[in-house]
Structures are given as structure tokens and as C-alpha cells.
Amino acid sequence: MASAKGSQQAQDSLGQIGAHFTQPISPLRLPICIIKLSRVFPQFVHQQQKRQFLLYKVNSLSCSTLETQKLVVRALSTQPFSPVDMVKAIRVHELGGPEVLKWEDVEIGEPKEGEIRVRNKAIGLNFIDVYFRKGVYRAASLPFIPGMEACGVVTAVGPGLTGRQVGDLVAYAGTPMGSYAEEQILPADRVVPVPDSVSPVIAASIMVKGMTAQFLLHRCFKVEPGHTILVHAAAGGVGSLLCQWANALGATVIGTVSTKEKAAQAKDDGAHHYDSVGKDTFQGSLACLKLRGYMVSFGQSSGTPDLVPLSALAAKSLFLTRPTLMHYNVTRDELLGAAGELFANVASGVLRVRVNHTYPLSQAPQAHADLEGRKTTGSVVLIP
Numbered sequence: 001m002a003s004a005k006g007s008q009q010a011q012d013s014l015g016q017i018g019a020h021f022t023q024p025i026s027p028l029r030l031p032i033c034i035i036k037l038s039r040v041f042p043q044f045v046h047q048q049q050k051r052q053f054l055l056y057k058v059n060s061l062s063c064s065t066l067e068t069q070k071l072v073v074r075a076l077s078t079q080p081f082s083p084v085d086m087v088k089a090i091r092v093h094e095l096g097g098p099e100v101l102k103w104e105d106v107e108i109g110e111p112k113e114g115e116i117r118v119r120n121k122a123i124g125l126n127f128i129d130v131y132f133r134k135g136v137y138r139a140a141s142l143p144f145i146p147g148m149e150a151c152g153v154v155t156a157v158g159p160g161l162t163g164r165q166v167g168d169l170v171a172y173a174g175t176p177m178g179s180y181a182e183e184q185i186l187p188a189d190r191v192v193p194v195p196d197s198v199s200p201v202i203a204a205s206i207m208v209k210g211m212t213a214q215f216l217l218h219r220c221f222k223v224e225p226g227h228t229i230l231v232h233a234a235a236g237g238v239g240s241l242l243c244q245w246a247n248a249l250g251a252t253v254i255g256t257v258s259t260k261e262k263a264a265q266a267k268d269d270g271a272h273h274y275d276s277v278g279k280d281t282f283q284g285s286l287a288c289l290k291l292r293g294y295m296v297s298f299g300q301s302s303g304t305p306d307l308v309p310l311s312a313l314a315a316k317s318l319f320l321t322r323p324t325l326m327h328y329n330v331t332r333d334e335l336l337g338a339a340g341e342l343f344a345n346v347a348s349g350v351l352r353v354r355v356n357h358t359y360p361l362s363q364a365p366q367a368h369a370d371l372e373g374r375k376t377t378g379s380v381v382l383i384p
């Protein structure tokens with residue numbers, strides 16, 4: 001946090017830098033000077049935007065004498081330190097229930113080479129966030145900021161980066177984790193531009209869930225007319241999109257849900273048959289496959305399935321896979337292809353995105369409790 005003490009130190013260091021200017025600096029070297037200043041005290045000019053503004057101010061001085069440069073440095077050193085350095089975010093310090101999600105001030109830093117800084121407009125909630133919060137999947141360190149999906153506006157770009165600029169609306173899914181924040185730093189090659197036809201809330205609702213549906217239906221197993229597929233949690237975030245998309249591909253869709261209300265939604269999304277299993281579905285799913293049937297186990301909302309002996313597959317020459325979105329979007333081309341197809345399906349109306357629940361980001365604990373408590377349907381979005 002930019003404390004009063006830190007602020008005083010910053011002003012002192014900038015004052016010292018000013019005093020060390022012993023010869024005039026050519027206008028050509030001024031940009032370097034400003035960048036050096038920002039390195040000496042990054043909190044002061046940590047945003048590219050702000051740096052560019054300062055650069056503009058310095059360059060606009062017609063006579064670049066030693067005195068004017070000292071003035072500029074002194075002027076910079078007297079500018080107030082704004083809390084813009086800090087953003088609000090949800091952090092996890094210890095693994096556990098929804099109550100471990102804490103609303104805090106965090107320092108995000110500035111984008112380095114190949115990175116951008118993004119102000120999130122909407123953040124998608126996914127079951128994987130629950131796994132990380134509980135420790136089913138391990139975060140690299142504690143504390144960590146959860147979240148693997150968001151849509152926002154670029155507020156700064158790292159040095160030398162081309163192809164992305166301040167003001168771009170972008171969205172991402174997957175790593176790095178950390179979307180439960182007002183702003184975050186992202187590798188520029190992990191974001192995709194969001195077309196005008198897709199709102200930030202919709203984009204944040206479909207990046208993980210929709211691209212999961214895309215790889216499951218097209219690349220994990222190619223679903224075609226005549227196929228019959230069984231979708232568990234058919235009224236959930238992924239489930240709703242899976243049912244609609246598979247239906248549009250001409251498949252017969254069997255959905256499982258836990259309530260009548262969820263069944264009505266799944267039916268509306270194109271599921272043709274229902275079954276209220278909803279939990280511990282693994283063995284039942286294997287059992288209902290036909291000869292040479294294909295089992296895709298892509299989640300574990302009700303817990304991690306037991307180990308499967310090969311003999312269980314041999315009984316019907318079954319195929320079994322446990323895929324992950326990240327492994328299907330490894331290259332930039334795969335990512336752009338999946339996102340492009342998804343956005344096109346939203347624009348054409350093949351997919352009606354159900355954003356059935358929005359919460360302020362600070363209320364993430366409640367959102368987690370509701371998702372885990374099977375109270376939600378469709379997509380859940382957190383608004384910073």
C-alpha cells in the first residue's frame with residue numbers, strides 16, 4: 001500500500017534524481033529518463049498510461065534546458081500519490097469454505113514485456129474456482145487471487161508491445177489465475193479481442209464455459225447428427241451451452257438435472273430427455289454407454305471419481321478421456337479459433353447465454369456458496 005511513509009520516500013528519491021541532473025538532457029533521451037524514473041519508483045508512474053501522459057508533458061516543453069528538466073522532475077515529485085496503485089481484489093490466504101474469500105486492497109504492478117494491464121468489467125465464476133479455493137487443485141502459492149475468466153478494457157501495455165492498445169476490449173480464459181480483481185496483469189497472447197456484438201458480461205460468461213463446450217463438441221469427440229449425448233448438470237453454466245450447441249449440431253441430448261425448474265431450462269436449451277442423477281454420475285455414465293461408446297469426464301463438482309480399471313472399458317471397448325480446456329487451447333490459433341466460433345454462435349443466436357446470476361465482486365463468498373449449493377443455473381458473473 002502507498003503509505004504516507006512510502007509517499008515521502010518517493011518524493012525524496014525523485015528530489016534526489018532531480019538534483020543529480022548535471023547536464024541538459026536532449027529531448028530524445030527524455031523518454032528514457034521517464035522510464036528510468038518509473039523504475040526507480042514504480043508505484044509512482046506504474047501505469048503506462050500515466051507514463052505516456054508524463055512523457056507528453058515533458059516533450060511538450062519547447063526548450064529542454066537543465067532548469068526546465070529539473071522543474072519537471074520537481075513537479076513530478078510533488079504530485080500526490082493516488083490510491084490508483086492499489087486495486088480491490090478477492091484473495092485466499094487459507095484454503096477452505098467460501099468464507100476464506102477476502103475482499104482486500106492489493107498492488108497489481110505494471111505490465112512487463114509481453115503483458116497488458118486490464119480493468120475488468122465482468123468476471124466469470126466457474127466451478128474450478130471452488131476447486132482452487134478448497135485445495136482440490138493447488139494454487140502455486142498462498143495468498144492467491146482466484147478466478148480464470150474475465151472481460152475488461154486494456155489500461156496499459158508493456159514495453160514494446162504491439163497489437164494491443166489502451167482502450168481495447170479483451171477477454172480471457174484459463175491461466176494465469178487472478179481474475180477476481182478490479183484490475184489484473186495478463187500475457188497479451190492469452191487474451192482475445194471481444195467483438196462489438198458481445199457485451200462484457202456475456203463475454204465473461206462464456207470464455208471458459210463456451211470454449212469448453214466448443215472443444216468437447218468439436219475436438220474431444222466430434223458430435224454429429226445421429227449421435228446421442230448425455231449431459232450432466234444440464235442447466236449449469238457449461239451444461240446450458242452444451243445442450244444448445246449439441247442440439248444445433250443435430251445430436252439427441254439427454255440432460256441430467258436435480259430440480260423441475262432446472263429441467264424446464266434444460267428442455268428449453270434443447271435437451272430431449274432428463275434424469276435427476278446429478279451426483280456421483282461416473283459409474284452410471286459408463287454403464288449406459290453403447291458398444292464403443294465415448295465417455296468424456298470433464299468435471300468433478302460432486303467429487304473426484306474413483307480410479308477406473310481398464311477392464312471396465314474392455315467390457316464394451318469403451319473410450320474414456322478426462323480433458324481440460326487449457327490443453328485444447330495451447331496455441332494462439334487454437335484459442336482464436338475457439339473464441340471466434342463461440343462469438344459467432346452468440347451473434348447468430350445459436351447460443352442464448354443465460355446470465356442468471358450477477359453479484360458484486362465483493363460478494364464472491366455468497367456466489368461461491370450458491371454455486372456449490374446447486375442453487376444457480378446458467379452463468380454466474382461477478383461485477384467489480
Ligand SMILES: NC(=O)c1ccc[n+]([C@@H]2O[C@H](COP(=O)([O-])OP(=O)(O)OC[C@H]3O[C@@H](n4cnc5c(N)ncnc54)[C@H](OP(=O)(O)O)[C@@H]3O)[C@@H](O)[C@H]2O)c1
Binds near residue numbers: 234
Ligand atoms: N475440463 C474442463 O476444461 C472444464 C472446463 C469448465 C468446466 N468444467 C467442469 O464442468 C462442470 C460445470 O462447471 P460450471 O462452472 O458450469 O458449474 P455448474 O454446472 O453451473 O454448477 C455445478 C452444477 O453441478 C451439479 N452438481 C451435481 N452434484 C453436485 C455437487 N455435489 N455439488 C455441486 N454441484 C453439483 C449441480 O447441478 P444439478 O443440481 O442440476 O445436478 C450444479 O448446479 C464442473 O464440474 C467443472 O469443473 C471443466
